Amino acid sequence: MHAAVVHSFDTPPRYDTVDTPRPEGEHQVLVDVLAAGLHPRVRSSADGTHYTSDGTLPLIPGIDAVGRTPDGGLLYFVAPDDAPGTMAEQAVVDRRRAVALPPDTDPIAVAAAMNPAMSSWIALRRRVTLPSNARVLVLGATGSAGRLAVQIAKHLGAAHVVAAGRDPERLALLPDLGADETVSLSADPDRVAADLARTAADADVVIDYVWGPVAEQAMPALLTARPDRAKTLAWIQIGSMAGTELTLPSAYLRAADLRIMGSGQGSVSTAGILAELPSLAERITAGTFAVDPLTVPLAEVEKAWGGPTSPGQRIVLTPGA
Known part of the structure; x- marks a missing residue:
């Protein structure tokens, strides 16, 4: 063959x-x-x-x-x-x-969407429980997986979704897919930090496809502006498009209820991943997501x-x- x-x-x-x-x-x-x-x-x-x-x-x-x-x-x-x-x-x-x-x-649509959609679908269903009226920040929202993460967070009940990404053309498309606010990650670092603090300081969940320097910058921006630091912030690390490492001062973990976790092969069992596939395939087949x-x-x-x-x-x- x-x-x-x-x-x-x-x-x-x-x-x-x-x-x-x-x-x-x-x-x-x-x-x-x-x-x-x-x-x-x-x-x-x-x-x-x-x-x-x-x-x-x-x-x-x-x-x-x-x-x-x-x-x-x-x-x-x-x-x-x-x-x-x-x-x-x-x-x-x-x-x-x-x-x-x-x-x-449509085999083409399912083949295109299942893998990128699976990352946030599994993260939001297996790694955390979204609270009522949840607020979600998607870091790396201009990639295919991030674009679907915006839609999936909304579909699963998030009341407010902030989409952050570098590509201005792709970022401009996200409000039509459910993003309530957008943040450009390609701006001056101080401006990025200020915009993240303004739009997502009270986030319940961060879906992170970028990691590296971007996450290293975003964490203190969110935590220092957080109205209630005892409110849990679940930081779900999925991808590392901006880098595989970051420096994490220990004070972040003491000064706020920051819970960093991964979502992927190993952190979620194969059985757990497979259990989520039928419901996701059903949504894609139904045309729920663009x-x-x-x-x-x-x-x-x-x-x-x-x-x-x-x-x-x-x-x-x-x-x-």
Whole structure:
């Protein structure tokens, strides 16, 4: 079969021929892949920088996809840990890591949205309990996951959502998706701190896709302006687009009820993640969240890897030339 294959962590995957994988055990089935999303998580696996990477090459990238079973069923699935990735004409599915989809589901939309939506959906349902009239700050709201996080926070009951990001064009789109206020992270640092203090000092939850210097700047801005420092601020670290480290003075943890946690593989069990997939797939299928996929043939994976996208778009690879 044909697949995207990573031969070096320094170069994009290329369209290549590989052996068709074989299902093993009663729970596995071989499916025809209809659509696989090109997510940041996929990119980090393909360049060897993700924390789960073991350095093994060659590899087929792709962590999830929509596929069709031999009996015609439609599935969204997360690839088994010990199986090749999903950017291929066929893939092995463990039915325990799959969600059945209605026959009229748009595979492209589900492949585009499930992974980026999953990060905030799981964070807000598994890592914290949103209080009544919750106020949420999304740091990194101009990325695909952040854009969906704004919508998901609102959908799950947040009364007030502040969207903070760097890209001005993408930031301007977010009020139409549910953001009550926006903050530019590309302004002068003092201005950023003042804007975050003004709009989000009373936040209950921060969904953080950036970390690094941005979070290091945002934390004191929020905490020093907080009207009630004993009110819990749940800081959920999901991504590290601005950096993998920050300096955290110990006083922050004593002077306010700041609770820093992560949300991802390991901090949430596989069973916990899988339990959330059916309800999220249902919302995406129903069109609850705005999704803008850019479809690219799998044969053009090398070109797609570095190709530009418009604000809010997610590349989805489809099999065939």
